[in-house]
Amino acid sequence: MLKFILRRIGVSALVLLGASFLMYMLVINSGDPLKDLRESNAQNREQLMAQRAELLRLDDSPLERYWDWLSGVLGCFTGNCDLGVTINGVQVLGLTQQAAASSLRLITLATLLAIVVGVALGILTAIRQYSGFDYTITFSAFLFFSLPVFWAATLLKEYAAIQYNNWIAVGQYAPWTIVIAAAVVGFVLQAVLGGSTRRRLVTAGSAFAFVAVVMFVFNALNWWREPTFGLAGVLVVSGAAGVLVTALVTGLRNRRVLYAALTTTVVGVVAYLAFAPLLVNQPSWLLLAGLFVLTLLVSAGIGAAWGGFSRRQAVLVTLVTGVITSLLVVGDILIANWASFLGLKSRPISTIGSQTPNFTGDFWERVLDMGTQIILPTVLLTLVSVATHSRYTRSSMLETLNQDYVRTARSKGLSEREVIVKHAFRNALIPITTIVAFDFAALIGGAVITEQVFGWKGMGALFQDGLNAVDPAPVMAFFLVTGVAAVLMNLVADLAYAALDPRIRR
Known part of the structure; x- marks a missing residue:
């Protein structure tokens, strides 16, 4: 496996090298970086043109300029990262860090939501083939897949932002x-x-x-303006989630796993009570990250303690239940701060930008601000991806359900849950994994348009500004981040193949 991973990394590095050279040559030959200055009436026009030519090294050969850029990128491995400067003399490294954080946050969230929702809908439509539900989801999938991104974004801005903001004033x-x-x-x-x-x-x-x-x-x-969820809500919903996860993984007859899930729920609620003063009065991203890691450790320990002969399944169930419980805890805190957030920002859903300028709220109110800013572009990208995931999952599941080993499993008297989850779904995941990897790269391309429509200052804006100005440094920074992300996703897909099918490991 290690040899396979190293070989894949080596091949990926060669692909990135060749693609970067091609991208660089295309950008520097796509136009004239001095065009705006040539049309200027400024008295020092010649001086400005000379300064820009020196800044962009226009007098050097393309190979020398590419090698200079590549040397700066290779310096990132030694701590001397240099991605060059923009046409205005701004360091591209700083711009890339800000843009990459915005874009990858958007794309990662959209990808996770699309996988969960799309795969779930695909399984349900395969099980309920040719039913009204199947026809409805199929029609919706084709509709969302064919929607132009910019038009769907406009509809979301009108009805999910402007009209919602008008409605929430009364609620x-x-x-x-x-x-x-x-x-x-x-x-x-x-x-x-x-x-x-x-x-x-x-x-x-x-x-x-x-x-x-x-x-x-x-x-x-008046719940929509002054909502409450509370400790009871966290307990009930997380307990129901634990029961659902248990039913899917092992079935409710396995009492030890069920008790492990319910124990995780109770421990999570008790921990919420214990850490509530810190979460409310001294919140920070470091504290949230530390508590999340603690949640995973405690959840795994509960699963191992309760599991018995089903220890592996119990740990999986308690980990999922623990994650859901932690998300519900954060959601409860955010709901409690919604009223104060509306007091600071009466029109909560913004249509432009990744954050509200000069926002003065506390930690949780700033989290709400970032969440309301990201919701529209995330929904847009998720809708497009859900269509792809649901259709491929349905097709893969239908093909798997017709295999001989599935009929054999049914004839042996296994429950329908075991047939679907353990036999059909695991084998159907192999082609789905391929689609997830490719869809991540497609989302990066779609995010360029989405970011432009929503005024999101991410990698798309960096790419577009650089391309319009015939400035290779920002364009190559976009390629570097998105190309590496796409290659990593394909590597993760290859590793997932090995986990799903032991034959691939050999």
Whole structure:
């Protein structure tokens, strides 16, 4: 395996080297970097042109300029990283650090959401093939996949930002809105669960009544402007998540694993009570990272202690339950700070930028600000990727479900959960892993347009500004970050192949 990894890294390095040379040559020959100065009427125009020519080393040969850039990149391995300067004399390294942090945060979050949602929808549509739910998801997938990114972004800015900001000033649903929302939820739920006509009607009616009552209660409590979740909410939702994860991994008959998941939930809530003063009064990213690592360690310990003969599955279940519990804790704190955040920013969903300029809130209010800024571009990129993931997952699952070993598993009397999770899904993941790696690279390209529409100062803006000015340094910085990220994702995919299929390890 080590030899395989080293060989892949070597091949990837050669690919990046050749691609970087081609990209550099294309950029420096894409236009005239002195065009704006040639058209200038400034009295010192010649002097300015000479300064820029010296800054960009236009008198040197392209090979010398490329070698100079490559030497600066190789210096990153020795601590002397030099990515050059922009056409205005600004160090590209500093710009790249800021832009990469914004773009990778956006792309990583969109990728994770797309994988979870897309794979889940793909499995459900494969199990419910040719059902109303399958047709609905299939139609939606093709619709989202074919949507032009810039047009979908405009719709999101109008309805998910501008109209939402107008509505949140009051935070009350109109009666017709409650009726329509409840009807849509009831229709979707009965399509997902299926069954006889009577069962569908009961499902739709129950869902309609439940959603309508909840929305009326939220109106009465003014929940959307002054929301609460609380310790009880964290306990109930995380406990339900633990039961669900247990049902998927081992089944509810394995009591030791179920008890491990519930123990993780209780310990997480108790830890929330213990660390609440620190989280509320002295929060920091370092504290959150440390508590998250502690969560993983404690969760794994609980799984190992309870697991018995199912120790491996118990550790997996408790780790997932612990992560969900920690996310719910953070969500509860953010919900508690939503009212004060609205006091500082009455129109919370922004359409431009990655953060609000001169925002003066505390730590959690700044987290809310960053979250509301990232939500629209993340939703846009996720919708496009979910379409791809769901279709490939459905296709792969259907192919796997028709294999002989799946029929054999059913004939041996295994439960449908075991057949789907242990036999079909594991083998269906191999082609899906390939799509995830390629989709990450595609998301980077799509993020260039998304960042432009939402005014997100990330790698896309760096690339576009450099290309428009025929300035190779910012463009090559974009290539360096996104190219390395794409290569790493493909390497992770190769390692995932080996984990999923032991034959590949040989």
